[in-house]
Amino acid sequence: MPRTLWVNAIGGSPVTPRLLRNLIYRSAALDIRTHNVSERCRFTGNGGIRVGRGTFVNVDCTFDAFGPIHVGEDCAIAMHVTITTSTHELGADGLMDPNPVGRGVHIGNRCWIGAGALILPGVTIGDGAIVAAGAVVAKNCEPRTLYAGVPAKKVRELGPDRLGA
Secondary structure: OOHHHHHHHHOOOOOOOHHHHHHHHHHOOOEEOOOOEOOOOEEEOOOOEEEOOOOEEOOOOEEEOOOOEEEOOOOEEOOOOEEEOEEOOEOOOOOEOOOOEEOOEEEOOOOEEOOOOEEOOOOEEOOOOEEOOOOEEOOOEOOOEEEEOOOOEEEEEOOOOOOOO
């Protein structure tokens, strides 16, 4: 059975229980360390995907792993979030190189990614950061800081997180 069908159609089906969904993901070499991945999430590409313990991934999220995607522990990823790692370089002539390249995405521990946010290739989101709903993150985000907008910009620093980190 092709990997995409196994992972996305069967693993992501609303009728698949979360425990079975997690087993399907693991059988497809996805390093998903939580049972809290909701239905209709899509995992594409051949880059490594790691989702840490205690992380919650809501419905209809897309993980485009042309490069590696690492999501830390105890994160909350809201519905319709897209994390993409594939991009194209510009050639010396100023035209797009047709061959895609992967730029990994790293999301730290205890982060909150709001509904509909788009995380672009090569971005690192620091521990405890919050990305507001609908934000487009094109640059790195500092730890324990709130980002919002298109493109996402620093709104304010946050206090120490509730876990004391």
